Amino acid sequence: MRVLFVYPDIGGVEHYGARKYYHGIGYIAAVLKRAGHTASLLYLMQEPEREAFLAQVRAQAPAVVAFSATTHQYPAVEQCAAWLKEAMPEVFLIAGGTHPTLAPEMVARSPALDALCVGEGELPLLELVERLEQGKDVSGIENLWVRRPDGWRRNPLRPLIQSLDELPFADREIFDFDAILAANAGWVDMMAGRGCPYRCSYCCNPGLQERYRGLGRYVRYRSVENILAETEALAERYPVRVLNFQDDTFTLDRKWTLAFCEAYAARFRFPFWINTRVERILDDEELVRALARAGCAGVRIGLESGNEHMRREVLKRGMTNEEIRRAFRLLRRYGLKVYTCNMLGLPGETPEMIEETIALNRELAPDDLQFSVFYPYPMTELYDRVVREGLLKGERTLWGYYSPESVLELPTLTPAQLAEKYRRFERLKAELHLRRRHPWRYRLRRVALAMLGGDEERLQGVLDFVRGRKRGKIRGQLKGILPKLWTFLCIMIHIGGMWEISAI
Ligand code: B12
Ligand code: SF4
Numbered sequence: 264m265r266v267l268f269v270y271p272d273i274g275g276v277e278h279y280g281a282r283k284y285y286h287g288i289g290y291i292a293a294v295l296k297r298a299g300h301t302a303s304l305l306y307l308m309q310e311p312e313r314e315a316f317l318a319q320v321r322a323q324a325p326a327v328v329a330f331s332a333t334t335h336q337y338p339a340v341e342q343c344a345a346w347l348k349e350a351m352p353e354v355f356l357i358a359g360g361t362h363p364t365l366a367p368e369m370v371a372r373s374p375a376l377d378a379l380c381v382g383e384g385e386l387p388l389l390e391l392v393e394r395l396e397q398g399k400d401v402s403g404i405e406n407l408w409v410r411r412p413d414g415w416r417r418n419p420l421r422p423l424i425q426s427l428d429e430l431p432f433a434d435r436e437i438f439d440f441d442a443i444l445a446a447n448a449g450w451v452d453m454m455a456g457r458g459c460p461y462r463c464s465y466c467c468n469p470g471l472q473e474r475y476r477g478l479g480r481y482v483r484y485r486s487v488e489n490i491l492a493e494t495e496a497l498a499e500r501y502p503v504r505v506l507n508f509q510d511d512t513f514t515l516d517r518k519w520t521l522a523f524c525e526a527y528a529a530r531f532r533f534p535f536w537i538n539t540r541v542e543r544i545l546d547d548e549e550l551v552r553a554l555a556r557a558g559c560a561g562v563r564i565g566l567e568s569g570n571e572h573m574r575r576e577v578l579k580r581g582m583t584n585e586e587i588r589r590a591f592r593l594l595r596r597y598g599l600k601v602y603t604c605n606m607l608g609l610p611g612e613t614p615e616m617i618e619e620t621i622a623l624n625r626e627l628a629p630d631d632l633q634f635s636v637f638y639p640y641p642m643t644e645l646y647d648r649v650v651r652e653g654l655l656k657g658e659r660t661l662w663g664y665y666s667p668e669s670v671l672e673l674p675t676l677t678p679a680q681l682a683e684k685y686r687r688f689e690r691l692k693a694e695l696h697l698r699r700r701h702p703w704r705y706r707l708r709r710v711a712l713a714m715l716g717g718d719e720e721r722l723q724g725v726l727d728f729v730r731g732r733k734r735g736k737i738r739g740q741l742k743g744i745l746p747k748l749w750t751f752l753c754i755m756i757h758i759g760g761m762w763e764i765s766a767i
Contacts, residue, residue: 264300264396266388267325268292268437271307271332271339281446282306282438286454286509287360287384288331289433294385297431300392304437311343317350327392331360334640341373348375355395357407359384364474365467366641367408371415378409382420382475385430423479427456428489432496440501449504451497453535455523456484459511461540464579465567465606468511470642484516487523491530498533505560506535513537514544514554521550524557534560541582541590551597561600561630564590568609569623570616577611579644584623591627600630607688608636608669608681610649617676617684621691628695634688636669636681690719 268288276282292302303323307316320328328347330340344356359380363370370379378401380387387406394401402409405421424430433454444451458481462469472481497503514520514537527535537554539562544551554562564587568574571584582590594601603624607617624632639646639655649655654671667685669678698705708722715721 264327264392265323265325266292266295266300266302266327266329266392267320267323268302268304269307269328269330269340269343270304271311271330271336271343273307273310273336273339276308282308282443283447284435284438284440284443284452285331286433286452289435289437290430291329291359291384291388292437293431293434294389295392296434298389298393302434302437306438307339307343311339313346316343317346320347320351320354325354326395327355327357329388330356330358332358332362333360334362334365335638337362337370341375344373344375355391357388357391359388361467362641365470367417369641371408376410378407380406381408382406382471383424385424386421420475420478423457423475423481423483425479425483427483427485432493435497435501444501444503449502450507451501451503451505452507452509453490453493454485455490455508455510455513456482457510458482460515461512462579464577464644464648465609465637465640467640467642469644474642482515484519487519487526490523491526494527494531494533498531503533506533508535508537511538512540512543514539514550517547517550521553524553524559528557532558534558536561536563538563538565540564540580541587544593545582545586545590546593548593551593551599555597555599559599561602562594563602563604563633565604566620566623566627567604567606568612568616569618569620570612573609573612573616577609577645587623588627591629601627603627603629603632605632605634605688606637607634607684608671608673608676610637610645610652610654610671610673611675612673613675614680614684617687621684621687624691625694628698630699631695632688632692634685634692636667636685638670687719690723 268291270285270288272283288304292304295302303325305316305319305323328344330344332340340358344358347354347356355378356376357378357380358370358373358376363379364381367379367381370376378391383406387404390404391401391407394404401407402411402416403418405418407418409416409418458471459466459468460472460482462472475481494503494506535558537559541564544562565580566574566587567578567580569584574580574582591601605620605624607620609616637645639649649671654673656670656672667682669681673681694705694708697708711725712719712722715725
């Protein structure tokens with residue numbers, strides 16, 4: 264049977280600079296293909312346009328269209344499903360991924376979808392496709408909510424896949440992986456496992472842990488051997504330069520991590536990057552040394568806020584600033600790069616608290632950082648809080664995620680203050696970039712800033728003035744030169760003309 268996946272990633276290319284690979288679709292496609300089905304992909308990079316979208320779907324002639332969506336991208340799914348249901352009612356429409364898993368009730372409001380998938384999709388989608396092919400009833404498939412004439416049938420969840428090694432390697436071809444790799448400088452995304460045991464209030468993991476309670480271990484790892492076999496297969500087929508592990512917390516299982524490092528170092532030379540938490544490397548010199556020796560080039564760490572109260576009480580992340588500093592020192596001692604993830608516009612946050620986040624980052628001087636305006640995702644503690652406190656501005660479209668705007672009305676932070684702090688983060692990012700690339704220019708900037716009493720706005724004003732003067736000067740010089748240049752050209756043309764006449 265032919266299945267067409269639709270992956271909306273609107274605004275993603277502008278934000279990340281390239282198309283990205285997604286394991287959720289990759290794994291399901293691999294399972295379908297292994298069972299002899301055909302799977303293809305429509306990667307939506309821009310807001311879809313009806314006729315073009317329908318033409319692309321028709322060209323694939325699918326029996327099933329399978330949408331995947333995070334919360335931000337869901338409006339595109341709703342729109343495309345509506346067009347499809349109207350124009351091609353014979354095609355079965357299903358949506359899965361983070362948003363349908365977190366907010367199935369919201370997704371079930373779509374009048375166009377025939378089914379939605381809560382949780383892991385490999386086995387439910389395979390079962391759906393096989394049943395459709397055999398003309399069997401599909402309404403009782405575990406993990407699926409299926410539309411029936413009398414309403415939705417909400418089937419229970421099946422147990423989590425306990426042995427991830429049983430899955431085939433995620434399918435790369437469906438994403439045109441050669442092109443993705445070329446656009447991402449040879450960085451290959453990998454997943455070593457699934458699930459995170461922490462309970463951060465802004466993250467969907469605690470909600471998912473509850474949803475899956477009693478259905479098997481939530482945090483699972485692939486065997487080291489299985490990951491190395493995939494790495495080998497990838498390296499044989501593609502020009503791999505860096506492995507990019509996207510697991511939420513790579514070093515959760517210390518014994519597993521040490522075993523991975525040892526085995527990896529013996530077979531591969533590619534550098535790799537991981538995500539982890541301060542607590543999972545803190546004061547653990549043996550672990551950090553092992554990571555460094557295995558080729559771990561860098562670590563991404565969530566600071567989220569520089570204010571300890573905010574971090575501990577609101578975000579439910581226990582580490583102190585001192586522990587963060589110690590973790591940084593340890594990572595640096597072993598030559599690992601560090602990248603921080605930060606949020607701003609949190610409930611209860613004041614401009615001063617954001618300044619603390621900026622100051623902590625400036626002090627730690629990560630090799631790079633990421634920052635985003637807090638967005639409340641369904642099925643998280645902070646989502647419930649902002650709804651309870653009436654902070655949500657109302658149903659807003661989510662296209663503009665990558666922007667300095669908030670969907671919240673915060674009594675402690677005005678939109679203008681948030682926008683100003685967002686700009687400060689942009690400047691901090693540029694500053695860290697300058698520090699890495701041009702240490703001398705960075706030092707000069709620091710001296711200039713100190714002379715202006717640390718007032719960044721003034722420094723920016725001075726820089727703009729100097730740049731403006733420079734531009735003005737060039738323009739002035741051009742103004743002086745242009746008439747002379749014109750006279751010179753006229754004389755040359757005249758002489759050229761005389762020369763031609765005399766030649767005749
Ligand atoms: C890799 C990753 C990315 C990649 C790839 C994008 C993507 N779609 O995941 C990139 C870097 C592009 C990215 C960007 C963003 N991400 Co991101 N990302 C992740 C991460 C770390 C891993 C995703 C993954 O590959 N998981 C492994 C696969 C196997 O699991 P899975 O995604 O759950 O897929 C299974 C099921 O959901 C289901 N399924 C999925 N699709 C479908 C489709 C059908 C038809 C069916 C039946 C089933 C099904 O089956 C899959 C296999 O079992 C997750 C966190 C996490 N651990 O999941 C965050 C996560 C998905 N990202 C998140 C966010 C917020 C973002 C960004 C908005 C912001 C940012 N951080 O830059 C952007 C938005 C991009 C977008 N296009 O929507 C949030 C989403 C929250 C939400 N409610 O939507 C998450 C959950 C992080 C978190 N804990 O909060 N992200
Ligand atoms: S550590 Fe990261 S992935 Fe785990 S619960 Fe917290 S935010 Fe979510």
